[in-house]
Amino acid sequence: xxxxxxxxxxxxxxxxxxxxxxxxxxxxxxxxxxxxxxxxxxxxxxxxxxxxxxxxxxxxxxxxxxxxxxxxxxxxxxxxxxx
Numbered sequence: 001x002x003x004x005x006x007x008x009x010x011x012x013x014x015x016x017x018x019x020x021x022x023x024x025x026x027x028x029x030x031x032x033x034x035x036x037x038x039x040x041x042x043x044x045x046x047x048x049x050x051x052x053x054x055x056x057x058x059x060x061x062x063x064x065x066x067x068x069x070x071x072x073x074x075x076x077x078x079x080x081x082x083x
Contacts, residue, residue, distance in 0.1 A: 013037070018067055018068075019050065019074060020064075020065070023061075025057050025060060025061040026061070028053060029057040029058060029061060030053070030059045031053065031056060032050050032052075032053030032054030032055075032056075032057055033050065034050070035049060035050030035053060035056050035060075036050030036051045036053075036054060037050070038050070
């Protein structure tokens with residue numbers, strides 16, 4: 001056998017794996033917290049802007065996650081032999 005060839009073929013796929021799509025929401029969420037912390041020492045306006053950004057991105061992130069979860073199947077099938 002050649003070193004580039006696997007010894008066995010992988011088993012057939014039992015179910016599709018769902019991964020969330022890429023998003024910038026975690027970045028903006030962290031940015032909001034960072035701006036809010038800077039605002040604590042600089043200005044109430046900066047603090048409020050950071051908190052608003054944080055709250056908006058958190059709410060949006062939760063809503064997106066809930067929508068993704070709602071789209072998943074309720075039952076998982078592992079093939080015809082699964083009872």
